[in-house]
Amino acid sequence: xxxxxxxxxxxxxxxxxxxxxxxxxxxxxxxxxxxxxxxxxxxxxxxxxxxxxxxxxxxxxxxxxxxxxxxxxxxxxxxxxxxxxxxxxxxxxxxxxxxxxxxxxxxxxxxxxxx
Numbered sequence: 001x002x003x004x005x006x007x008x009x010x011x012x013x014x015x016x017x018x019x020x021x022x023x024x025x026x027x028x029x030x031x032x033x034x035x036x037x038x039x040x041x042x043x044x045x046x047x048x049x050x051x052x053x054x055x056x057x058x059x060x061x062x063x064x065x066x067x068x069x070x071x072x073x074x075x076x077x078x079x080x081x082x083x084x085x086x087x088x089x090x091x092x093x094x095x096x097x098x099x100x101x102x103x104x105x106x107x108x109x110x111x112x113x114x115x
Contacts, residue, residue: 005041006053012038013060020067 012035019027042049042057092104 003048005045009038016064
């Protein structure tokens with residue numbers, strides 16, 4: 001029989017999963033504080049947890065860890081793409097006739113102001 005804390009943890013892990021899938025980072029932040037408190041309560045309640053309770057919590061936790069890792073990979077990919085676009089807008093990488101890499105900086109428009 002599941003304890004109240006293990007049931008609450010399962011619900012919380014499901015909410016975390018939904019937030020990860022929906023990229024709801026504000027919700028993830030709020031859930032983190034609750035998660036820390038709840039898992040501390042679970043630690044003190046561990047003698048009352050069944051093998052089935054622990055198995056369900058492990059599966060849900062492992063699932064969320066995979067989702068977190070995928071989210072991090074996706075965010076890194078977005079950052080890299082944005083950096084590449086930023087570099088492309090400011091620089092043009094090309095090669096000389098001798099095969100050396102050459103960075104041609106885009107000319108910046110300069111406004112001349114007269115008083």
